């Protein structure tokens with residue numbers, strides 16, 4: 194590499210919906226010396242994923258019920274462990290962020306009077322959800338990429354940022370640059386006043402995952418720099434196909450397919466395994482139907498609601514070591530549409546879904562849903578669709594204030610899924626809104642407060658040089674290491690799915706934490722095999738994933754030991770219970786007093802520090818126009 198450093202005002206790391214938006218918003222505010230560094234425009238979750246009807250959440254704009262930022266914030270706060278100020282900002286800016294996308298050409302549906310119609314999503318009392326179809330986040334990215342190109346915002350693709358450079362300033366840590374590697378193994382140093390960190394969720398952590406396979410995330414890079422994280426144990430898990438990663442929500446479940454398990458070979462010992470857990474086919478088929486719009490696994494529904502399905506799928510795959518498939522060619526044994534719960538009956542009647550098989554009903558209600566699998570090489574007319582309970586989203590992430598600046602590393606702005614602004618549960622679609630709002634907030638703050646140069650460039654060069662030396666030493670150790678990167682990656686992913694997913698047991702977690710700690714120390718000291726320079730990115734990505742998996746597991750173990758109990762998408766089971774024969778009495782119930790607190794986790798001096806902080810209140814504030822105007826004019830809102 195050239196060891197010389199480029200100096201920028203702001204680097205945006207990542208080009209998902211959040212990172213792209215931050216770049217556009219910065220440029221609009223006159224912050225010109227910016228650069229997007231990314232693995233690639235075709236990488237990440239936003240441009241590669243979707244769902245039956247991928248949802249965007251914003252304040253309601255249609256219908257006769259009134260809505261307001263405070264009402265919407267209350268929906269964010271209802272499940273607990275969310276900061277009130279962040280909820281208010283996400284609500285208050287949701288329309289601004291939404292209309293930005295509309296103006297950039299994202300074709301959200303409206304009626305002939307110009308009203309943006311909405312529907313209800315999970316945890317949403319007010320029809321705030323909207324969608325452009327299965328690929329809302331992709332359409333957002335494409336519109337933002339067009340705008341970025343029009344504005345001539347510079348971008349360097351094929352850069353993997355593996356180190357945040359930090360310095361001390363007035364007794365506090367601040368970020369001052371990054372170290373990135375390219376596919377040939379060349380290292381690149383950049384100095385920057387500000388880093389907008391938009392690297393997405395921790396997609397690479399789980400074996401069973403519906404994050405796109407190309408997306409690993411990089412939260413471990415910020416954790417290694419000492420950034421505080423929050424709510425790491427609060428993730429979302431649900432049923433998804435595994436060969437082609439896609440949520441089997443909506444009409445995939447409303448068409449009521451048959452759940453089949455087989456031996457590990459995928460064909461022998463075929464069984465309709467759900468039947469053994471239910472008293473009759475009617476309740477079972479109603480639960481399958483409900484999974485359509487109760488997609489995430491929910492602890493509260495694990496024994497008497499539709500989340501039983503996820504639980505039984507988990508038992509079949511993880512405990513009995515069998516494989517589970519959806520068969521759309523045949524109805525579940527005993528399927529009788531007239532005996533379904535009234536809600537399901539009414540829905541199928543209104544949709545005219547009276548066809549003889551699940552596939553025919555699916556094609557009738559949503560032809561694109563069946564076609565989608567065909568486009569990805571899976572013909573559900575002739576084969577079964579393999580599924581598992583998969584990790585889909587992390588509500589937690591890096592902790593930041595109401596301008597999306599890290600709570601402890603100044604000038605670092607985590608935006609998008611890597612920002613942990615959500616609590617125990619979130620309305621469907623709020624992840625995409627949070628990314629757009631966070632990008633806007635960070636850009637506004639940087640333009641107002643951080644647009645001038647403050648860095649001592651010689652000092653940053655010395656910090657960069659030191660980081661480069663450490664990296665080269667690590668890679669030198671890797672050249673002598675035997676254990677391979679794919680082997681360690683498999684190990685950490687299977688550990689996360691076993692111990693850190695939606696079923697949590699203290700004993701299993703405690704063992705997993707010891708193994709994770711051992712892996713992290715071993716990897717740091719010995720490295721892993723690096724045969725040629727082209728493998729450098731994969732090795733450095735494994736390194737940050739390894740630290741992330743340790744911090745996540747330690748946080749989950751701490752949470753379980755603190756007896757927070759079962760909530761959101763996680764079921765905590767008493768140690769020593771027979772998981773194969775799980776009953777509700779084995780479950781640790783939720784302790785609701787924890788809804789007022791947020792777990793903060795920080796990696797420091799080789800240890801993970803945990804602490805509870807009280808949720809910040811929903812701001813009431815003085816909304817008298819003259820008062821707010823005066824504060825706005827003086828720039829007081831940024832202090």
Ligand SMILES: Cc1cc2nc3c(=O)[nH]c(=O)nc-3n(C[C@H](O)[C@H](O)[C@H](O)COP(=O)(O)OP(=O)(O)OC[C@H]3O[C@@H](n4cnc5c(N)ncnc54)[C@H](O)[C@@H]3O)c2cc1C
Nearest residue numbers: 207208209210211236237238239248354393609610622625
């Ligand atoms: C199957 C599925 C369905 C979903 N459905 C919905 C939904 O209906 N509604 C909703 O609101 N949310 C949904 N989500 C969640 C939502 O899609 C994501 O939270 C969101 O797209 C994340 O956007 P992002 O910009 O933060 O990250 P991403 O889109 O993941 O982008 C991250 C970017 O950072 C880059 N990057 C990562 N690490 C590095 C590094 N070290 N160096 C350089 N670049 C790096 C990546 O290449 C990528 O460009 C869904 C998620 C999944 C998986």
